[in-house]
Amino acid sequence: MPELRRGEGLGVPVGNNVDILIAASGLEVVRGGRLILTVGEANVHAGEVVTLIGPNGAGKTTLVRAMLGLLHPGRGRIDRRPGLRIGYMPQRLSLDRAMPLTVERFLAMAVPGRGGGLNIGAVLEEVGAERVRKQPFQDLSGGELQRVLLARALLRGPDLLVLDEPAQGVDFTGQADLYRLIGDIRDRRGCGVLLVSHDLHLVMAATDRVICLNTHVCCAGHPEIVTRDPAYLALFGRQAAGAFAVYHHDHDHGHHPDGTVAPWPPGRGGCEPEPITKGPPSHSGHPGDG
Amino acid sequence: MDDFLIRALLGGMGIALISGPLGAFVSWRRMAFFGDTLAHGALLGIALGYLAGITADAGMILIGLAIAAILVALQRGKNHASDTLLAIVSHWALALGLVALSLTNGYGPGLRTILFGDILSASWGDVAWIAGCGAGVAIALLFLWRPLLAAAVDEELARVEGVPVAWVSFAFMALLAVVVALAMKMVGILLVTALLIIPAAAVRPLAATPEGMAAMSAVAGSLSVAGGLWGSFRFDTPAGPSIVVAALVLFALGAVVPAFLRR
Numbered sequence: 001m002p003e004l005r006r007g008e009g010l011g012v013p014v015g016n017n018v019d020i021l022i023a024a025s026g027l028e029v030v031r032g033g034r035l036i037l038t039v040g041e042a043n044v045h046a047g048e049v050v051t052l053i054g055p056n057g058a059g060k061t062t063l064v065r066a067m068l069g070l071l072h073p074g075r076g077r078i079d080r081r082p083g084l085r086i087g088y089m090p091q092r093l094s095l096d097r098a099m100p101l102t103v104e105r106f107l108a109m110a111v112p113g114r115g116g117g118l119n120i121g122a123v124l125e126e127v128g129a130e131r132v133r134k135q136p137f138q139d140l141s142g143g144e145l146q147r148v149l150l151a152r153a154l155l156r157g158p159d160l161l162v163l164d165e166p167a168q169g170v171d172f173t174g175q176a177d178l179y180r181l182i183g184d185i186r187d188r189r190g191c192g193v194l195l196v197s198h199d200l201h202l203v204m205a206a207t208d209r210v211i212c213l214n215t216h217v218c219c220a221g222h223p224e225i226v227t228r229d230p231a232y233l234a235l236f237g238r239q240a241a242g243a244f245a246v247y248h249h250d251h252d253h254g255h256h257p258d259g260t261v262a263p264w265p266p267g268r269g270g271c272e273p274e275p276i277t278k279g280p281p282s283h284s285g286h287p288g289d290g
Numbered sequence: 291m292d293d294f295l296i297r298a299l300l301g302g303m304g305i306a307l308i309s310g311p312l313g314a315f316v317s318w319r320r321m322a323f324f325g326d327t328l329a330h331g332a333l334l335g336i337a338l339g340y341l342a343g344i345t346a347d348a349g350m351i352l353i354g355l356a357i358a359a360i361l362v363a364l365q366r367g368k369n370h371a372s373d374t375l376l377a378i379v380s381h382w383a384l385a386l387g388l389v390a391l392s393l394t395n396g397y398g399p400g401l402r403t404i405l406f407g408d409i410l411s412a413s414w415g416d417v418a419w420i421a422g423c424g425a426g427v428a429i430a431l432l433f434l435w436r437p438l439l440a441a442a443v444d445e446e447l448a449r450v451e452g453v454p455v456a457w458v459s460f461a462f463m464a465l466l467a468v469v470v471a472l473a474m475k476m477v478g479i480l481l482v483t484a485l486l487i488i489p490a491a492a493v494r495p496l497a498a499t500p501e502g503m504a505a506m507s508a509v510a511g512s513l514s515v516a517g518g519l520w521g522s523f524r525f526d527t528p529a530g531p532s533i534v535v536a537a538l539v540l541f542a543l544g545a546v547v548p549a550f551l552r553r
Contacts, residue, residue: 088450099318100497
């Protein structure tokens with residue numbers, strides 16, 4: 001199936017597969033009898049920053065959750081390099097205010113049994129949050145919280161960092177700082193980074209490869225190539241121009257207000273770039289799969 | 291002091307020492323309603339235990355485990371909010387329990403005792419049973435502490451970091467079922483959740499660490515038992531509800547004292 005290869009191909013040197021940290025292939029995720037995500041292939045190499053972008057409901061978090069093993073896809077497989085250590089930074093924590101917990105204690109929980117041996121101070125300094133070490137966890141500001149969550153992921157000594165919307169709840173300059181920090185961490189530690197984001201401009205500078213999702217892989221590759229890709233422009237044209245509230249694109253489906261996929265009259269064109277042979281529409285191909 | 295008061299005090303404190311730390315987890319994991327569901331299930335357990343010819347304790351613990359298993363299974367479906375599921379299971383257990391109880395044709399302790407408990411009639415055998423079960427639960431909790439705490443902070447983060455969250459959660463529910471079965475005899479099924487939640491909530495403003503909160507919660511629970519029994523003896527009020535009233539007094543103090551100290 002040609003469309004299934006498109007996710008990887010672009011921008012990745014062929015035959016360079018020895019350093020793949022994690023790879024999803026032939027993934028199909030069905031929820032409520034509906035196919036919500038199809039990914040032919042998506043992977044992260046060592047030392048590479050891969051960013052998943054796409055509108056709400058595109059399946060970014062679903063793909064990440066499947067790769068982390070938090071969600072069992074109906075079909076497909078996830079391969080991890082043996083012994084892969086993952087540092088995960090969730091979008092938010094479900095931690096209740098009822099639990100008295102300092103930042104230091106929260107971080108000490110990163111590696112069970114090694115609470116004392118972890119260099120919490122150094123990692124907090126690395127993410128620029130050494131001030132909050134003794135503070136109650138629940139009193140952190142949005143930006144501090146993100147840095148502390150990043151510190152927890154780093155404390156695991158990860159080969160792969162998985163960051164789900166790391167800049168959420170952070171102001172604009174804070175976001176730029178955060179992405180710069182993520183780039184620095186990659187340079188320093190040489191770990192792979194899988195990033196979920198919808199802040200287009202900021203994230204591009206710190207990214208080696210972009211995977212543009214909209215319930216399937218629309219296009220993928222180096223940011224400069226992807227941003228000139230018709231599929232990318234179709235998805236993000238208006239959003240990239242600053243109209244964040246509303247986006248609109250020609251596609252083989254539309255979206256309900258909550259981001260779920262709604263059927264669209266056929267023949268409207270897709271998000272696929274023109275030179276590549278068009279595959280079958282990804283949704284209609286697998287009715288009621290699961 | 292009379293013998294029966296000593297037995298009530300020892301039994302009540304034995305329960306409070308273990309329900310305090312478990313109650314802390316119940317509050318962190320927002321499982322108060324689950325405590326209620328287990329308590330309602332206990333009624334069914336007593337009735338079925340009687341009908342099946344096993345002890346009430348065994349009946350309650352078995353039903354508690356069944357409820358935990360049912361909820362874990364139902365939550366995987368994700369078609370209903372978990373409080374909807376809890377409400378269904380909770381009231382289903384209560385209704386079925388009342389029906390089953392009526393079939394026992396005037397079973398000994400009677401509904402009133404089941405609903406409100408009877409700590410003052412605790413025997414030395416009851417006290418020993420509480421001590422044994424309590425010690426078992428405490429040891430299990432020590433072993434579970436670290437993964438349970440990780441899951442209470444964030445289940446998904448814990449899963450990614452290798453904690454077997456589903457098993458740990460089920461084990462915690464099982465411990466809770468045992469403690470609810472123990473506490474039910476003392477304060478009755480209507481007030482069991484109070485004994486889990488109120489001491490933990492009372493000490494929250496004073497606690498700086500999870501362990502500190504669990505330990506203080508055990509102490510606050512014991513103080514509630516002592517204060518409640520004293521009040522029950524002094525004012526001739528029912529013992530179980532008096533213990534919960536004492537716990538509420540501690541909760542009010544816990545809310546006021548830190549604010550006062552900060553001045």
